[in-house]
Amino acid sequence: MLSFRQALSKHLLLTTMCLLSAAVALPAHADIPEPAWSMTLGHRVMHYREDPEHHERPGLVALDYSPADAEWFVGGATFLNSFRQRSTYAYAGKRYGANQSPFYLQLTAGLLSGYRGEHRDKIPLNRFGVAPAVIPSVGFEHNGYRGEVFVLGNSGLLFGWGVDF
16 A cells, blocks of 8 residues: 555646646637636545545535636535535635746635534534635646645645636
8 A cells, every 4th residue: 555645646746747738738828718617626535644434536526606807716516525425615715826827826715514423523613514614725727727736624635627617
């Protein structure tokens, strides 16, 4: 079994290779207006601590809306949490540095639901089935396509792909 560091290196290398190949293959379209919608698919979670109970494939689907030429956005996501429970996240966020470079930082804050039963206390402040959440991420964007790594508190990292439309 790969260590966390080896697995992280493997996934970061794969993500980088896919982003670079997409960046080279896709032509630039400078005359296309800024997109107002984007979709993100989260395909893999790497937990910091191994636990046979953890589910590594969240199947995350997120849809964001951003007003024209704004760095802030609102959105919602649905996914299977680490314990295979259907969960949702409604949020607002902001991207930093997206206009100066293909690399950016992103921060979202919102409400997370779906951690139930014996796993209810796996997220802080989940007293009534809904908890506040803050999720930072780093990403690379080129021609409306992007790859992102989301930091899921002290639990792990989520790797995702996105497209603007």
